[in-house]
Amino acid sequence: MEKGKIIYLNGVTSSGKTSIVEALQERRDVFFYVVANDLFQEMVGEQYLEEDYWKYLSEVIIMMYHTAKLYSDMGKNVLIDSILVERDEIKPHYQQLKDIMKDSPMDIVEVYCPLDICRQRNIERGDRFESQSDEQVQLMSKDISYSLRVDTSVNSPEECADQILKALF
Numbered sequence: 001m002e003k004g005k006i007i008y009l010n011g012v013t014s015s016g017k018t019s020i021v022e023a024l025q026e027r028r029d030v031f032f033y034v035v036a037n038d039l040f041q042e043m044v045g046e047q048y049l050e051e052d053y054w055k056y057l058s059e060v061i062i063m064m065y066h067t068a069k070l071y072s073d074m075g076k077n078v079l080i081d082s083i084l085v086e087r088d089e090i091k092p093h094y095q096q097l098k099d100i101m102k103d104s105p106m107d108i109v110e111v112y113c114p115l116d117i118c119r120q121r122n123i124e125r126g127d128r129f130e131s132q133s134d135e136q137v138q139l140m141s142k143d144i145s146y147s148l149r150v151d152t153s154v155n156s157p158e159e160c161a162d163q164i165l166k167a168l169f
Helices: 017-026 037-041 046-073 093-100 115-125 132-139 157-168
Strands: 006-010 033-036 078-082 106-112 148-151
Touching: 006 017, 006 046, 017 033, 017 078, 017 157, 033 037, 033 046, 037 046, 037 078, 046 078, 046 093, 106 157, 115 132, 148 157
Parallel strands: 006 078, 006 106, 033 078, 106 148
Antiparallel strands: none
16 A cells, blocks of 8 residues: 655744645645644643643654554555654654654655744734744754745745645645
């Protein structure tokens, strides 16, 4: 059985990852299952996240990668809506991702948006704090090997989806 393609959308909060996921899922030419930090974080009780947020988030992130790999092994295309951060609890995060996906067809897409626009989006969303994107960019893994970069400050989610499909399929 041919493995499904894994597309990892990597970017800070409010960069536009989830909007691109939604645009890709609206298409009829390629079907994707989605795994996301937010979805997997919901698997952990609030009391545990309050007790040790990064410990439990780090565990579910690794489980999320194994889930994406399983879907791919079953011939299904997968979108990962996440951010590669290097914190002590998950180091070496990027290397762990590469090890888990070593035999899987994975492309990492940088979802870029200038921080001033992310800050404004955070305010408008109301469920993020203004500087959250700034803090995440400081934690983001370095030297990531990207297959593609999309810029959500100049392209709509649909245009970014088109760029991803054209470049990677």
